[in-house]
Amino acid sequence: MYLKSIEIQGFKSFANKIVFEFHNGITGIVGPNGSGKSNVADAVRWVLGEQKVKQLRSSSMQDVIFSGTEMRKPQGFAYVAITLDNSDHHLSIDYDQVTVSRRVYRSGESEYMINGSACRLKDINELFYDTGIGKEGYSIIGQGQIDKILSGKPEERRELFDEAAGIVKFKRRKAIAQKKLEDEKQNLVRVSDILSELE
């Protein structure tokens, strides 16, 4: 699996539609200060479902939409799509190529898609669990992140190893099952209360 392309339109400094094509091997993005290099990484974080504006170096979610310049009007929406080669079926989905996209309008309305079908953020999170790609993954190492990992709490460091070991989805399923068990226990207590009132 590898990242084949990133399409960006109306996101941060990218007013016009732009498509970055990647091939196997290393690709570098170079440019003067402030030209938008980090915005490309932000676009990938955003399409993977990042909800924290701080992580996107913005002050609000609408802030990611191109805000205009002296020469250009602001855009009405931001759109990012990433396409991954999945011919090794590393992602558990029945397609050799997977495109994940996200669009947000100034009104706050937003949509996520997987291969052109509307989906929930939850579906995107589940698609990328244990692959290292998701927003909690380690495929994007931001400035200062290495220091944060080294000086972070052991539990936070553990999360990174869990993701690499591929056990995050099992931990999440365990948490959901435990919650259901707890709910059922409460229901049983209520039933036995009612039964004792009737006796």
Ligand code: ATP
């Ligand atoms: P450096 O090399 O200094 O780290 P960079 O190439 O990584 O810079 P970025 O931080 O990606 O640059 O881009 C910053 C530019 O993006 C700024 O010029 C800023 O005005 C522009 N920008 C950020 N958000 C928006 C937005 N919503 N609309 C228009 N332009 C934006």
